[in-house]
Amino acid sequence: xxxxxxxxxxxxxxxxxxxxxxxxxxxxxxxxxxxxxxxxxxxxxxxxxxxxxxxxxxxxxxxxxxxxxxxxxxxxxxxxxxxxxxxxxxxxxxxxxxxxxxxxxxxxxxxxx
Numbered sequence: 628x629x630x631x632x633x634x635x636x637x638x639x640x641x642x643x644x645x646x647x648x649x650x651x652x653x654x655x656x657x658x659x660x661x662x663x664x665x666x667x668x669x670x671x672x673x674x675x676x677x678x679x680x681x682x683x684x685x686x687x688x689x690x691x692x693x694x695x696x697x698x699x700x701x702x703x704x705x706x707x708x709x710x711x712x713x714x715x716x717x718x719x720x721x722x723x724x725x726x727x728x729x730x731x732x733x734x735x736x737x738x739x740x
Contacts, residue, residue: 633702643647647703649677651658651733652726663689664708664729665722666694672726698726699736707732734736 630730640654652675662669681697686709688695694713697706708729710711 639736642733643736644700644703645732645734646705647700649700649702651675651684658705658725662727664702664727666729666731668730669708670728672728675726675728678707683712690719705732
């Protein structure tokens with residue numbers, strides 16, 4: 628595996644890793660704030676950067692069985708949430724290839740107005 632580089636998002640509405648402040652996503656990438664992760668509130672996010680995928684696994688979640696992979700910060704290796712790879716239920720297919728990011732694992736880069 629090659630060296631992982633830290634990417635930066637221009638602008639001031641950026642979510643960052645709580646542990647190391649690596650840029651993760653724009654505020655506008657949040658699709659829903661009504662999700663629950665392993666540690667409480669979470670966001671469904673369309674795109675994230677500076678993350679690596681863990682092993683694929685089948686997980687029984689509140690909305691049924693899903694194939695997921697945990698996502699890790701490339702800089703500090705903190706678990707930030709998971710990526711939905713496949714949903715069994717047709718009504719849950721919209722989550723596929725999206726990311727669940729735990730709210731307690733992220734911070735705002737700047738205070739937004």
